[in-house]
Amino acid sequence: MVTFTADLGQGEELEPARKKAELLGIKPENIYIEDLREEFVRDFVFPMFRANTVYEGQYLLGTSIARPLIAKKQIEIARKVGADAVCHGATGKGNDQVRFELGYYGLEPDIRVIAPWREWDFASRESLLAFAEQHQIPIAKDKRGDAPFSVDANLLHSSSEGKVLEDPAVEAPEFVYQRTISPEAAPDKAEVFTIDFEKGDPVAINGEALSPAALLTKLNQLGHDNGVGRLDLVENRFVGMKSRGVYETPGGTILLAAHRGIESITLDRGAMHLKDELMPKYASLVYNGFWFSPEREMLQAAIDYSQAKVTGRVTVKLYKGNVSVIGRESPYSLYDQDLVTFEEGKVAYDHRDAAGFIKLNALRLRVAAKRDARDAK
Numbered sequence: 001m002v003t004f005t006a007d008l009g010q011g012e013e014l015e016p017a018r019k020k021a022e023l024l025g026i027k028p029e030n031i032y033i034e035d036l037r038e039e040f041v042r043d044f045v046f047p048m049f050r051a052n053t054v055y056e057g058q059y060l061l062g063t064s065i066a067r068p069l070i071a072k073k074q075i076e077i078a079r080k081v082g083a084d085a086v087c088h089g090a091t092g093k094g095n096d097q098v099r100f101e102l103g104y105y106g107l108e109p110d111i112r113v114i115a116p117w118r119e120w121d122f123a124s125r126e127s128l129l130a131f132a133e134q135h136q137i138p139i140a141k142d143k144r145g146d147a148p149f150s151v152d153a154n155l156l157h158s159s160s161e162g163k164v165l166e167d168p169a170v171e172a173p174e175f176v177y178q179r180t181i182s183p184e185a186a187p188d189k190a191e192v193f194t195i196d197f198e199k200g201d202p203v204a205i206n207g208e209a210l211s212p213a214a215l216l217t218k219l220n221q222l223g224h225d226n227g228v229g230r231l232d233l234v235e236n237r238f239v240g241m242k243s244r245g246v247y248e249t250p251g252g253t254i255l256l257a258a259h260r261g262i263e264s265i266t267l268d269r270g271a272m273h274l275k276d277e278l279m280p281k282y283a284s285l286v287y288n289g290f291w292f293s294p295e296r297e298m299l300q301a302a303i304d305y306s307q308a309k310v311t312g313r314v315t316v317k318l319y320k321g322n323v324s325v326i327g328r329e330s331p332y333s334l335y336d337q338d339l340v341t342f343e344e345g346k347v348a349y350d351h352r353d354a355a356g357f358i359k360l361n362a363l364r365l366r367v368a369a370k371r372d373a374r375d376a377k
Contacts, residue, residue: 002030002081006070009037009155009213020138032077036069037155041212044069045156048286049255050200050310051275051303052263055283058233060249060256062157067096068291071103078111085112092118095238099289106292151178155216157229157249168234168244179220179248183227183321190319191226192326195219195258197314200307202255216251223250226318238288254316254323261314261325265333271306278302 003026005017014033021031044065055061074086086104090096097115104111122128132139150162160176174182196204203209205218223229229250237243263272278299285296312330316323339349 001026002032002077002083004032004034004074004077006066006073007033007035007037008040008066008069009217010153012153023138030081034073036073037213038211040066040069041155041216044291045216045252046201046212047300047304048282049252049259050307051279051282051299052256052260053279053283053286054256055287056233056235058231059235059247059287060157060231060252061283061286062154062247062249062252063152063159064095064099064287064289065156065291066154067099067289068103071100072107075104075107075111078108085114087114087116090115090117093239093241094243095287095289098238099291102289103292153178155213155220156252157247159245159247161243161245165244165246172232172246176246177230177248180224180230180250181227183230186225186227186320188320190317191222192315192317193222194327195255195314195316196312197259197262198311200259200304200310202258216255219251219254221250222318223254227321228318228323229253230321254318257323257325258314258316259310261316261328262312262330263310265328265335266310266312266330267306268334275303275306 003017003021005014007014018031018033022028048061048065053061055064077083078086088097088100090100092115097118101113101115104113120128122131129139131137150160152159158179160172160178164170165172165176193206194204195202196207201212202215202219205215210218229248229252231247231249232244233247234242234244267275282296282299282303285291285293285299290296309330309332311332312328314325315327317326318324
């Protein structure tokens with residue numbers, strides 16, 4: 001038996017995981033606790049945000065994007081120790097069982113998967129906790145059945161589901177929120193700062209270069225302090241049911257707005273609009289667990305190609321839960337003030353050219369209108 005715990009920036013003390021494994025008789029050399037924060041942000045979060053990925057118009061996929069990295073690391077450890085199977089604790093009702101297992105099979109086609117929730121006879125979480133207590137298996141205090149909700153967290157977000165959140169008609173109580181203060185409690189003064197981008201990825205805040213994980217951590221703190229990034233959502237799970245959850249993505253919410261801001265001056269209209277058309281497909285692939293699929297990799301290649309000149313600086317303002325882009329500049333900017341000015345510009349633009357442009361675009365409308373007029377007689 002080999003245990004694996006991934007540090008994705010969930011903000012929890014991980015040593016209890018080691019102690020629990022030791023208590024259950026796992027040899028020290030078979031206990032793996034891996035710090036994956038930099039890899040998580042660099043190789044999974046940032047590539048996803050290059051696509052401005054949003055699932056069903058709202059969800060920034062904080063849980064979804066963590067699963068392929070966990071699966072990847074599990075398979076690496078399984079190969080290292082010669083394990084013939086991997087195991088996960090996801091339930092039979094959720095998306096995570098799909099995400100983990102698609103990741104396993106995409107990397108190691110013949111691996112055996114053990115999914116206890118699908119094999120046990122436990123009818124509920126309470127019966128599982130009772131079994132653990134009966135067999136002296138230690139359970140964290142907030143997991144003993146009295147917990148008001150369940151939480152999954154990493155450096156990108158936290159998600160809360162269940163119990164007090166199961167009725168979508170009832171507002172989530174304030175104590176559910178862990179990573180943000182309420183917008184009402186946020187400062188009355190706006191916070192303004194800059195984010196520098198290179199090839200679509202953020203690299204600095206207020207001119208200070210930061211590693212991917214350190215940068216997202218800083219954005220999380222800025223978002224927390226200004227009540228940014230709360231989402232109360234009913235989503236469509238891949239397995240077919242609807243689920244209500246409360247998500248907090250403070251840094252990601254800021255990053256999405258800022259990235260769109262720098263793209264607004266560096267991406268050609270055609271490239272930008274095509275990216276927006278591709279994004280829902282990309283989002284579904286990530287949500288449904290197809291990170292290691294060829295189609296996700298194809299889309300990623302196109303998205304990354306589009307980011308070659310997405311470089312520059314964005315000025316962001318945070319105020320009581322809101323994120324506003326108030327400035328953007330780039331050495332590769334396509335914005336030409338002489339072209340768009342209402343004053344006399346230096347670049348020749350003949351307003352009379354617009355007449356022919358409009359008539360050509362109106363041609364099919366005029367033909368259809370004449371036909372309809374004939375049919376109405």
